[in-house]
Amino acid sequence: MNDNALLRNAAVKRRIERLAWLLDAGIRLPGGFRIGLDGIIGLIPGIGDLVGAVLSSYIVVEAARLKVPLRIRARMVLNILIELVVGVLPIAGDLFDFAFKANLRNVGLLNAYLSKGE
Numbered sequence: 001m002n003d004n005a006l007l008r009n010a011a012v013k014r015r016i017e018r019l020a021w022l023l024d025a026g027i028r029l030p031g032g033f034r035i036g037l038d039g040i041i042g043l044i045p046g047i048g049d050l051v052g053a054v055l056s057s058y059i060v061v062e063a064a065r066l067k068v069p070l071r072i073r074a075r076m077v078l079n080i081l082i083e084l085v086v087g088v089l090p091i092a093g094d095l096f097d098f099a100f101k102a103n104l105r106n107v108g109l110l111n112a113y114l115s116k117g118e
Contacts, residue, residue, distance in 0.1 A: 009066060013114070016059045020103035023055060039098040042087050049087040049097070056080045059106050072113050076106040 025034040038052040060076045079102040087097040 009114070012062050012066060013111070016062050016110070017107050019055075020059060020107040023052070023103045024101040025104060035098045036101070036103070038083075038103065039094065042097045043094055049084050049093075052087070052097070053080050053084045056083070056103050056106070059103060059110070063106075063110050066110070066114070068110060068113055072109055076109055079105050 022036060023038040024036040026036050027040075028034055038055065041052045041055075042048040044051070057080065060073055060080070063073050063076060079100075083097060083100050083102040086100070087093040089096075
């Protein structure tokens, strides 16, 4: 891999790590628990969980651009779908959305794959 590709990959990694942090852990609550914008957006009835899933999908798109294998991207999509499906349940789904943190899980999958290749 040439230097330009390495720099681009590093920039992509930083961008999606920042997005995942904002969506899943960007807000500190009293007691140290962290929530993100994804959980807050999910509180909007009707479209909140769908909007969160669309934002989460950006990480999967970037993983495809980085040529991450399909099986890992499928697992990333499954994380998003789990959060979407369970998130539509009143109250319990919203609590699950705050706790599951699909975006941080997906960045973990991506980083694990990329660290094997470096």
